[in-house]
Amino acid sequence: MKLHLRVWRQSSVEDRGRFEDYELDDVSPDSSFLEMLDLLNEQLLEQRKMPVAFDHDCREGICGMCGLMIDGMAHGPVPGHTVCQLHMRHFKDGDHIVIEPWRVAAFPVIQDLVVDRGSFDRILQRGGFISFATGTAPEANSILIPKDRVDTAMDAATCIGCGACAAACPNGSATLFTAAKIGHLGHLPQGQPERYRRVIGMVEQMDAEGFGGCTNVGACTSVCPKEIGQDFISQMNRDYLRAVLGRTGD
Amino acid sequence: MWRSSIGKKIIMAGTGLIWIGYLLVHMYGNLKVFAGEEAFNHYAESLRTLGEPMVGHGHALILARIVLILSLAAHVWAAMALTRAAQQARPMGYAKFHQASGNYATITMRWGGLALGLFILYHLAHLTWNVPVLTGEYEPGNTFDKLVVGFTNPVNVVLYLLALVAVGLHLWHGGASFFQTLGWRTAANRQPIRFLTGALAIAIPVGFAVVPLAVATGLVA
Numbered sequence: 001m002k003l004h005l006r007v008w009r010q011s012s013v014e015d016r017g018r019f020e021d022y023e024l025d026d027v028s029p030d031s032s033f034l035e036m037l038d039l040l041n042e043q044l045l046e047q048r049k050m051p052v053a054f055d056h057d058c059r060e061g062i063c064g065m066c067g068l069m070i071d072g073m074a075h076g077p078v079p080g081h082t083v084c085q086l087h088m089r090h091f092k093d094g095d096h097i098v099i100e101p102w103r104v105a106a107f108p109v110i111q112d113l114v115v116d117r118g119s120f121d122r123i124l125q126r127g128g129f130i131s132f133a134t135g136t137a138p139e140a141n142s143i144l145i146p147k148d149r150v151d152t153a154m155d156a157a158t159c160i161g162c163g164a165c166a167a168a169c170p171n172g173s174a175t176l177f178t179a180a181k182i183g184h185l186g187h188l189p190q191g192q193p194e195r196y197r198r199v200i201g202m203v204e205q206m207d208a209e210g211f212g213g214c215t216n217v218g219a220c221t222s223v224c225p226k227e228i229g230q231d232f233i234s235q236m237n238r239d240y241l242r243a244v245l246g247r248t249g250d
Numbered sequence: 251m252w253r254s255s256i257g258k259k260i261i262m263a264g265t266g267l268i269w270i271g272y273l274l275v276h277m278y279g280n281l282k283v284f285a286g287e288e289a290f291n292h293y294a295e296s297l298r299t300l301g302e303p304m305v306g307h308g309h310a311l312i313l314a315r316i317v318l319i320l321s322l323a324a325h326v327w328a329a330m331a332l333t334r335a336a337q338q339a340r341p342m343g344y345a346k347f348h349q350a351s352g353n354y355a356t357i358t359m360r361w362g363g364l365a366l367g368l369f370i371l372y373h374l375a376h377l378t379w380n381v382p383v384l385t386g387e388y389e390p391g392n393t394f395d396k397l398v399v400g401f402t403n404p405v406n407v408v409l410y411l412l413a414l415v416a417v418g419l420h421l422w423h424g425g426a427s428f429f430q431t432l433g434w435r436t437a438a439n440r441q442p443i444r445f446l447t448g449a450l451a452i453a454i455p456v457g458f459a460v461v462p463l464a465v466a467t468g469l470v471a
Contacts, residue, residue, distance in 0.1 A: 172339030238433025
């Protein structure tokens, strides 16, 4: 299939950036979106031009590295998919496709389609962990957790930190990411001792990084490759309210 | 708490609830027109004598006004702060953007809220400050007469009905957001909350709309 691509090119953080148009022939419908970009880069190299920089790692939909705005949709038109798992059969021969990086102030563009998601790491550093005596591995059954709790925690833990939630949010908010990390640890006994310090710290950092606030639109869940639900945001809000009111006892 | 984004949303939820409560009381009062001129005027006067003799004449009304004005001010302040944060969070927009979720109510919250604020000013000018261009000749001190005369002007009726559509949209999204922001929404109560806030977003505008429509159709005269 033949494609008309409009790709964001930006040489560095300082560069203002611009769109450039490319034409690409002989794209297999069975190739992934990233393989299509590999093909484009081979063509650019043959023409002795700079290839398009884009993030990728596992190409299995589990690492959270890839993430592109494709025709205005984070990770493209198929729900519950990362870009690497998006296949070209979802496009038609002769399609015009606009490819942009995440546009969030807290994700500065490093080059072309690559953004710096260090802001997510700094949110995690404020509480996305548990303090635990390390050493020999504990007996697996020493802390019993009900199945439904584990399942809920696992639903939140599937977050791969790709940033699509903030990218698709009309407010540029990192609320779903932060709520997923808080929800993951907050549903497990190991996460309880730091539960309320965690929510205060992570929300404070989320605001300090320059992300917007949540207005309950739900765009984040719609584009999330792991389809993490809005209930985690409600839970985070409840924990936050309890923490500021000092009602942290059970 | 007021510094953080979630804190501002909690403030918006609390102040929004105060205004929903006020709307329900206001709607109850309006519907008294169907009880007749005397009952309606008696109700209007009782708003001033409320709490007497413990509370002075008209003081309960003044207290209510202070609470409402402060609530509205806090609501607007939080909304503006969050709007500014959202704009700063995305200084450069997308060349192509597909809104992945949300409905008409979601995307009209900010401008719809501003429109409601402007309507409230017009509404006060019409019925509280008695700006003569908006109303006709009515018997002084007769609230029922003022209402009927006001709504015989079709401009007032149309503006009033448009504002009610804005109220409904604002409540449709704001009502559900109230529960989400306070963390009361769970997977189990999602549908009941949707039903409750949806019913409220329809019932309040309808409850208000029947009064000008009754005047316009001559049912109340």
